[in-house]
Amino acid sequence: MKALLVGIFLLWSAHAFSNPRFEKLAEEQFANAQYREAIDTLSKDAERLTEKGYLILAASYSEIQEYDNELRILGILSSKDSGNYQWKMLIGQSHLKKSRFSKIEKVKKDEETKAIQSFRETLQSNPKFKPAYDQLLEIFLQREESHEARTLLASAIQQFGPRAQWLNKLCELQANDGFLGPAETTCRRAIQISPNFPDNYVFLSQSLMDQKEEGKAQKVAMYSGKRFPSSEFAQWGAGQVFLLIKNFEAAIKYFGNAIHVNSESMRAHLGEAEALFQSGEQSRALGHFKKACDLGARNSEKLHVRAAELRIKGDEDLGNKYRSLAETCR
Amino acid sequence: MRVVVFIGLLAFGLNAFAKIDFVEYVKRNRNVLKKSVELPKTTAFKEINPYRGVASMTDALPEGESKESTSPSSSENSASSSEDSDSGPNK
Known part of the structure; x- marks a missing residue:
């Protein structure tokens, strides 16, 4: 027992005192946010620097x-240890920081490309290093490179198993990219792992709708609408399902809920306007079209069509109001 | 004996004083980078009038073209880690 303790002591001591004194000082300066001082301290003995x-x-x-x-x-x-994934990872992050903080477009682009390359090399050296996946994924999502993101997510899930945040994102990407069968499977698995994340239900109902499984989609929409009363996305998603199956009354209810959750939701006002218009309440619909327009919707073309429909029906007055809104909402 | 343990703990304490290592460095970078990234807003159902700046989904790929794995079912049980979250921007 004593021998073991002495051994552990020697190991700890050797490790604790292994770095030169000036590096310890620099580390303390770094810890105290004295970065320039730390650089000065280390620069004086730059030829004697250890890895630390x-x-x-x-x-x-x-x-x-x-x-x-x-x-x-x-x-x-x-250059001292070219196979080490740690340096590749840090180099990737450094390129990415340089990209994000540069104001020159070309630098931004070039540095981001170098970052991607470094993160890929990191994963080649150590396929089990999760932060490199997260960093790469963030870049692909920001660049809206959906195919790259899906491929990366599939590979990450294969390496680490179905982690909630990855499955959630894969569900969204597959559903939006039209991979309907895989989307349904992924979204169901994502729901199992993250039952409290509303987005998965919306994307599941979307992929079911796209597969013409209207009954199933309706069930999912009703369930998520009930389960997530304070999620604008879930309420809006449920409204979309009912709008698509032409149950305008239900659609009006869910879009209304979405507006109640977030009165500035442009998509909820547009949905509400569409549902109201199609259910025959064109006058009420106009208010929501206008609100959506105020919130940034640019649907002039659609409003012109609606105006024409109203004029054909003989409602010249309301048709003119729609035309007038169409003129301003472009 | 007690002295040995004390010195050992002292040495460990000094070692634990280390303020920057690879893991810490990566974390610091992640925090800086997270603040500087702006991800596109979540959207679905080919919104009637998508938010400006959100990619159109009218170029969606047809079903059946995917060759990607839907990940091994054997790993179902390894589920989420402590940093996995089931909350999100749309909750």
Whole structure:
């Protein structure tokens, strides 16, 4: 027992005192947010830096947003140990920071591409490193590169199992990209894992509608509408299902709920307007079309069609009001 | 004996004082990057008039073209980790 404790003590001690004194000082300066001081301390003995010293130096440059210097230091670390996924990951993040904080479009684009490359290399070196997946996914989602995002998510789920946040996103992407069968399966699994996340129910009902499974879609819409009364998306999604199956009364109810949750929801006002118009309440619908227009909807073309429909029916007065709104809502 | 344990703990304490390592560095970067990213708004059902800036979904791919895996059912039980969340922007 004593021998074991002494052994552990020696290991700890060796590790604790392994870094040179100036690196300890730099680390303390870093911890106290004295990044310039940390850089100065380390620069004086730059030829004696250990791996830890380089890391503190790179992190200090990062904190003061000198990403070129951070990349230079990480490059030195990487050149000493080129197969190490850690340096590739940090280099990727540094490129991404440089991209995000640059105001020059070309730099933004080039650095983001380099970041993607570095994250991919990170995953090649260590396919089990989850933060690299998250970082890559974030880039693809921001760039709306849905195919890349779906491929990455499938691979991440294969590596780590069905994590909630990944399944939720895959459900959304497959449903919106028209992969209806896989979307239904993924969304059902996502619901099992995240039963309190309303989006999955909306995308499930969407994929069911797209597969002409109207009855099933209606059930999901009713369930999610009841289960998530304070989710604008769930209420709007339920409204969409009922609008598509031409149950305008139910659609009006759910779009109304969505507006109640978020009175500034443009899509809910548009949905409510459509449902009201199609149910014969064109005069009430106009108010919601107008509100949607105020919120940024640009549906002039559609309003002109509605105006024409009203004039054909003989309601010249209301038709003119629709035409007038169409003129302003462009 | 007690002295050995004390010195060992002291050494461990000094080691734990370490303020930056790879994991911490990655986390710091993630926090900085999260603040600077703006993801597109969640949308569905080919919204009648999509939010400006949201990609149109009229170019959706036909069903059956996907060759992607829907992930192994054997991993069902490994479910979510502590950082997995079932809440979201639309909740």
